Amino acid sequence: MRIVITGGAGFLGQRLAQAILARGQLTDARGAVRAVRELVLLDVVPAAGSADPRVRTLAGDLADPMVAAAAITPDTASVFHLAAVVSGQAEADFALGMRVNLDATRQLLDRCRALPAPPKFVFASSLAVFGGTLPDPVPDDAPLLPQSSYGTQKAIGELLVSDLSRRGAIDGRSLRLPTVTVRPGKPNKAASSFASGIIREPLAGVEAICPVAPTTRMWLQSPQAVIANLIVGHEAPAAALAGRRSVNVPGISVAVGDMVAALRAVAGSAVADRIVWQFDPAVDRIVSTWPAAFAARHGHALGMRADDDFAAIVRAYLAEHAAA
Numbered sequence: 001m002r003i004v005i006t007g008g009a010g011f012l013g014q015r016l017a018q019a020i021l022a023r024g025q026l027t028d029a030r031g032a033v034r035a036v037r038e039l040v041l042l043d044v045v046p047a048a049g050s051a052d053p054r055v056r057t058l059a060g061d062l063a064d065p066m067v068a069a070a071a072i073t074p075d076t077a078s079v080f081h082l083a084a085v086v087s088g089q090a091e092a093d094f095a096l097g098m099r100v101n102l103d104a105t106r107q108l109l110d111r112c113r114a115l116p117a118p119p120k121f122v123f124a125s126s127l128a129v130f131g132g133t134l135p136d137p138v139p140d141d142a143p144l145l146p147q148s149s150y151g152t153q154k155a156i157g158e159l160l161v162s163d164l165s166r167r168g169a170i171d172g173r174s175l176r177l178p179t180v181t182v183r184p185g186k187p188n189k190a191a192s193s194f195a196s197g198i199i200r201e202p203l204a205g206v207e208a209i210c211p212v213a214p215t216t217r218m219w220l221q222s223p224q225a226v227i228a229n230l231i232v233g234h235e236a237p238a239a240a241l242a243g244r245r246s247v248n249v250p251g252i253s254v255a256v257g258d259m260v261a262a263l264r265a266v267a268g269s270a271v272a273d274r275i276v277w278q279f280d281p282a283v284d285r286i287v288s289t290w291p292a293a294f295a296a297r298h299g300h301a302l303g304m305r306a307d308d309d310f311a312a313i314v315r316a317y318l319a320e321h322a323a324a
């Protein structure tokens with residue numbers, strides 16, 4: 001079975017690749033469980049190489065039709081579409097956001113549409129497709145009303161995935177991921193970047209700025225749980241999606257002040273006191289439009305899971321990065 005991960009050099013792309021290789025098999029669109037024969041990591045920046053003979057890396061801009069054509073060969077059985085520019089960047093640079101988050105998605109879908117057998121297509125969407133006044137928690141059938149260019153581009157991608165699935169051209173599913181925390185490495189241009197920074201930096205002995213109020217609530221998930229849920233979303237048979245190709249991925253709803261309290265409980269006050277509260281209206285304007293809690297019944301019914309609580313997320317990060 002040939003699988004393509006776009007954004008394969010990214011945070012989730014790299015982790016997903018490891019999880020798929022370790023699992024060794026996935027279920028194709030016809031319901032057959034097949035061994036992973038080739039895993040292609042496509043990214044505009046070169047993905048880290050792997051000693052695993054099943055891995056192939058492909059560097060190129062997905063918005064270029066030639067790149068999509070090189071990646072999606074006729075024997076491609078599954079595509080995980082993770083390539084994107086993140087929320088803050090898509091808001092700051094509208095043209096770039098449209099090019100990567102929309103034009104490249106369309107190129108990729110067009111290429112998939114031309115395959116002899118419809119591939120499974122997992123689209124990494126986001127809770128940023130929602131906005132406006134919504135019930136708390138947000139039900140599965142809430143209307144899409146994005147309040148950012150990133151959310152709008154993801155919402156259009158979801159509609160395309162849904163329509164091409166209806167037409168039988170792909171077997172698609174759009175998974176609306178919660179904010180993933182704790183992300184290792186450096187801050188990125190996502191508006192939610194602080195949700196990792198306020199845990200990661202203090203643990204590394206560095207001050208971190210928190211740009212939103214302690215009462216701001218967020219819908220969160222650990223990287224470990226998100227990767228497991230991406231695979232559950234891929235494995236779900238089309239019949240279980242019952243025409244609803246977009247799924248709110250389960251998460252936990254946590255106030256930023258409670259995130260800091262959990263950090264204090266797990267790592268001590270000296271660590272938690274490294275957080276500096278410095279309100280940033282630009283970040284708050286985006287983050288405060290995202291729903292803070294979902295009744296993710298569809299996702300749970302498919303077998304997706306949430307983390308137990310935020311302290312468990314901090315402990316999982318520490319367990320993985322203790323050496324560093």
Ligand SMILES: NC(=O)c1ccc[n+]([C@@H]2O[C@H](COP(=O)([O-])OP(=O)(O)OC[C@H]3O[C@@H](n4cnc5c(N)ncnc54)[C@H](O)[C@@H]3O)[C@@H](O)[C@H]2O)c1
Nearest residue numbers: 007009010011012043044061062082083084124177179180
């Ligand atoms: N991490 C989160 O909190 C979160 C939350 C909701 C949704 N998502 C979505 O999940 C996906 C993966 O997120 P991530 O955190 O791994 O992001 P990331 O920024 O680490 O990875 C995205 C990758 O896409 C690549 N990319 C950008 N433009 C490209 C292009 N034109 N052609 C090919 N590759 C290109 C980047 O180089 C990068 O490696 C994204 O679609 C993101 O929108 C992430």
